[in-house]
Amino acid sequence: MASNICQVMTTGRKVSYMSEQILLEIAVDTPLARTFTYSHQNEIPPGCRVMVPFGKQNRRVIGVVLGRSQTEGLVASKIKGIIERLDQEPSLSPVMLRLARWLADYYFHSIGEVLRAMMPASSKVKQKIAWHLTAEGRKAWEVDDHPHHKVVRQVFVRRSPLADGTFTKKISAIDSLGPSAAGAKKKMVSLGLVERADESKVKPTLVQSHQQDLPTTPEPPKNLTVKQTEVFSRLQAAMKAEKKKAQVLWGVTGAGKTEIYLQLIADCFRFHRDSQALVLVPEISLTPQMTMIFERRFPGLVSVVHSALDQKERWHRLEAIRTGAARILVGPRSAVFGPFRNLGLVICDEEHDSSYKQSSGLQYHGRDVAVLRGQMEQALVVLGSATPSIETMANVRSGKYEILELLERVHQRALPEITVLEQKAQKRRGQTIRAGLDEGEIPVHEDVIAELRQNVEKGEQSIVIVNRRGYAYFLFHPASKKTVSCPQCSVSLTVHKKSQTLKCHYCEYQKSLSAFMGSDDEYLIVGYGSEQAESFLRRQLPGARVVRVDSDTVAKKGALEDILRDFRQGKIDILVGTQILAKGHDFPNVTLICLLEVDQMLQLPDFRAGERAFQLMVQAAGRAGRAELSGRVLLQTQKADDPIIRFAVAQDYRAFAEFELGFREAHQFPPFYKMVHIEFNSPEEARLEGVVSGLQDLIQEMLRRHESYRRSLSILGPIAPPIEMIRGRIRRSLILTSKEPKDLWSATRFIQLSCSRLPSDVRMKIDVDPQSIL
């Protein structure tokens, strides 16, 4: 029988002795919305990965065991055997499998794709499966007349061990030696000459953050203010409650949310022995300064993941969580899938931040998944923000979440004062590019310059925030009345001075500026970005040390860190840049913040425009005056009467939330109405149009079949979105909204199934709870 199994294992041939086999339900890494049944000679616990033969060609794919197969009446001859078990211990806990099923249904992805998103290392692991010689195998390799010398040498052909002193060979390398080598490997396995260079055997390394020395003695907790104590004890109680509602910690910047997080983690560890905590942070605020706060308080217990880690390092850091060597995982969105053994507390900081929404593939919302996971693991979930999202406020209103206010800054620091600088609309003619990119004037209120100058003279620091990176918004060609736009995308190209190029901000396209400078035709430079603001401020404020911060200047790893350090050390007077500057960095000496272009944000054709603008204004204001110095915010606008601006000036979040909730409800927008955005795209318009007209018929057909949809569903489209083409793909949007989740989900499923076979170059993507519908 052993040879029979070998055959099954190597060829994936059907199994003939079903009585001895166990049938397992396997999720396979394909976009198919169903699972498959495979057989194996022994039980494999759910959550273990397996290699299975799939499709006519029996190509090897990774699957995850979900449990015993429940499928009845499956023809035995169709069932294939599992090729190989890849995990001794489950990679995914039962809770994670339950979560995966839920996410698959909610986001319209197959369970296999969800599982892949949950363990991004698995793609590499496929390559990494390797075998190494055991002590006995090593002897067989060395001793010429050992009975198995030849079989070992057939696979391990090297004349000496690898640098690490072992003999290890990747499975792919063994396979490439031909079928006899695979047979030899099997034989060696059965003889105990080789064993899997199994991942779980790798010792969990102590997790390090980069440069700094890690502390070894824990820093003592800080004293809490009366208000902090009150909030803290309510969180303590919530953590110990049987049924745990998510807690929204609404705390203005500087009110000491972080200290509460730290003490709550400590309390969680005291309360549940061996429990672990997850701290989600927007990628941009995941700096060494930030993670150090946790490492100081919990030396040796913190594991940090972020996108700059290579696959291996990332795996090590997650493994520390899996083994329990680390008890706190700090990371961005994807850390929500961390392999905790005993999750006791989930903290999602800056929960309003849009970077929590994944923008490709499985488009999940990290905060929402955090809430769900916390619920499934009976862990307390804390959502922290100075400006909670409107979604979260709706959940507070409905009683699903509870809110805790922390609206007093510690040490009685005053909230910054926000002043509106009303600016008359002025028709400005763009400058010609022939003059080069030097003397650009930007429409800045004179008070902004005066205040900045004063601040520099006082030795205090300032931040200036504009909307876009680059020098100017676009180049305008008056002769044709057109802007210079990207050939691949329906957007105008942004003028960049440093690189002397026009760049597309939606793809990698760029074009040299020189052709336009030397052209006989006139081109005008319109609008301004961070580069122009930088050079303008340098000219207006000679002697001031001005540094620009946007994704161009901080693209290099560590660049942002360097600038922020110099700024904290007082080597810089003014930071000018994009919204990066408004997000979660701590600048103790900043007393003046200037927001120059709020109006454009309010004008975006997107239902979240108001929320985004409000968040930017209040978050930016939170950067000012955190230390002993009081801060001021200058808001340059032409719409001083806009309600959103008025709420921001008053820093009245509650009034803003009421207003925005009313607006969303009245216009049937999320969160009161659920929204699904289905995008179709193709490089060829004709094909896309073919699909779109089919889609229109399909929708009519759907409405005929389900009369109730006519009342419960609102269907917009298919229409061309504001940015009609991106990366050479023309797009069409179908936007479904409804107050009835059941109808919305079944309608979306209907469309998904009906469009499962589109022409090969037309793609469909489904975005549930879209962040933006541009």
Next chain:
DNA sequence: AGCACGCCGACT
């Protein structure tokens, strides 16, 4: 998705 099969047009 991937892969095979099978059916029509056009091209060495």
Next chain:
DNA sequence: GTCGGCGTGCTC
């Protein structure tokens, strides 16, 4: 005559 486009079926 065949090469190759893509509609259709199937994946335990």
